[in-house]
Amino acid sequence: MTMEFISGILDELKDRSLLRDYITIESAQEPTVQINEKPYLSFCSNNYLGLANHPIVKQAAIEAIRQYGCGTGASRLVSGTMSLHTELEKNIAQLKKTEAALLFPTGYMANLGAICTLVSKEDIVIGDKLNHASIIDGCLYSGATFRVYPHKDINKLESLLQRSSSYRRKLVVTDSVFSMDGDTAPLVEIASVAKKYDALLMVDDAHATGVFGENGRGLIEHYGLEGQVEIIMGSLSKAVGSVGGFIAGSQQLIDFLKNKARHFIYTTALPPAVCAASLAGLGLIRKDLSLMNNLWENIRYLNARLSHFTPAITSESPIFPFVAGSAKDALSLSLKLFKNGILIPAIRPPTVPEGTCRLRVSLMANHEKHHLDRLIEVLCNIGFLNEHSPR
Numbered sequence: 190m191t192m193e194f195i196s197g198i199l200d201e202l203k204d205r206s207l208l209r210d211y212i213t214i215e216s217a218q219e220p221t222v223q224i225n226e227k228p229y230l231s232f233c234s235n236n237y238l239g240l241a242n243h244p245i246v247k248q249a250a251i252e253a254i255r256q257y258g259c260g261t262g263a264s265r266l267v268s269g270t271m272s273l274h275t276e277l278e279k280n281i282a283q284l285k286k287t288e289a290a291l292l293f294p295t296g297y298m299a300n301l302g303a304i305c306t307l308v309s310k311e312d313i314v315i316g317d318k319l320n321h322a323s324i325i326d327g328c329l330y331s332g333a334t335f336r337v338y339p340h341k342d343i344n345k346l347e348s349l350l351q352r353s354s355s356y357r358r359k360l361v362v363t364d365s366v367f368s369m370d371g372d373t374a375p376l377v378e379i380a381s382v383a384k385k386y387d388a389l390l391m392v393d394d395a396h397a398t399g400v401f402g403e404n405g406r407g408l409i410e411h412y413g414l415e416g417q418v419e420i421i422m423g424s425l426s427k428a429v430g431s432v433g434g435f436i437a438g439s440q441q442l443i444d445f446l447k448n449k450a451r452h453f454i455y456t457t458a459l460p461p462a463v464c465a466a467s468l469a470g471l472g473l474i475r476k477d478l479s480l481m482n483n484l485w486e487n488i489r490y491l492n493a494r495l496s497h498f499t500p501a502i503t504s505e506s507p508i509f510p511f512v513a514g515s516a517k518d519a520l521s522l523s524l525k526l527f528k529n530g531i532l533i534p535a536i537r538p539p540t541v542p543e544g545t546c547r548l549r550v551s552l553m554a555n556h557e558k559h560h561l562d563r564l565i566e567v568l569c570n571i572g573f574l575n576e577h578s579p580r
């Protein structure tokens with residue numbers, strides 16, 4: 190067997206404008222980043238509150254390395270659990286107002302671990318069509334019957350649940366903020382329909398943690414649903430400014446995952462520096478609401494500026510989808526922006542559906558208004574945005 194099949198696949202991806210590669214950032218993740226020794230305005234980071242390069246977060250990581258070293262040397266259940274893991278899990282449970290929480294190496298693994306452990310072939314899992322890839326992969330790998338409903342379509346969710354009475358367990362799973370569109374799930378209605386049909390509810394609050402809710406606890410707080418979602422998933426790699434994933438819920442749920450979730454059991458514990466950074470990030474979210482307020486000011490400002498232009502683009506979160514259409518169109522738009530000093534990579538299938546390729550603009554608390562003005566100016570200059578003609 191030769192490896193020639195690979196070049197065929199890569200050539201096909203290239204022909205369809207779907208070949209991907211990464212760009213290398215030579216600086217910290219700030220509104221302005223350095224690439225090939227040149228500055229670029231960045232609108233593509235999930236570092237929503239700017240905590241990834243915050244002095245307090247960095248100092249916490251440095252001190253953790255001094256005290257605890259770099260690696261953990263073992264998985265959590267062997268000897269990898271250190272004081273920072275237990276402290277971080279306690280803090281996550283406090284933030285999410287649950288009895289307990291469990292860390293996973295990434296949000297991706299938290300979704301896989303939780304879903305694959307909670308449901309299997311006698312069960313059904315039902316999710317929104319636009320759920321994140323890690324949820325979809327969890328649903329597929331779980332072996333449970335997997336059904337999707339059209340984006341945010343509660344009636345369809347209800348009819349799927351109505352026809353699910355023969356399954357042993359029913360799990361409904363949704364993103365809270367959808368990662369590529371920036372819109373929010375109708376969580377109140379989803380929670381009520383899940384309850385009506387005796388289904389478990391799992392919410393991926395990755396993009397809402399530190400961004401939504403009066404205290405930054407997430408979209409579940411925003412909708413007053415605390416105590417009504419059995420399984421809360423989150424990521425520490427977005428607003429919290431670090432890396433890692435978690436599941437928060439009842440003590441029983443956490444004990445169950447600790448014993449059964451292979452994505453938790455068979456992998457080395459997160460390093461101390463990462464846990465300390467997460468703890469510091471969570472501390473800042475709790476204490477300094479000005480970060481979240483700045484982010485929302487930027488969201489309002491960009492919405493207001495965009496309202497004068499076509500195509501009509503609005504968002505209820507820091508994520509704004511600038512849909513270009515084909516993969517080729519999205520790549521060309523991204524390249525034009527790059528030539529003007531702006532970094533926003535093109536998002537293409539399978540991440541988004543065919544024909545809806547886009548630039549996913551994401552805002553940070555430390556973007557300045559002139560950064561947003563510059564984005565609008567360049568999008569106008571290259572002909573993507575057009576000002577409404579005066580009436």
Ligand code: PMP
Nearest residue numbers: 295296297321368395424426433
């Ligand atoms: N859920 C959602 C909705 C996401 O957007 C992402 C990552 N972009 C994840 C889960 C995975 O989280 P992590 O990056 O921490 O693996």
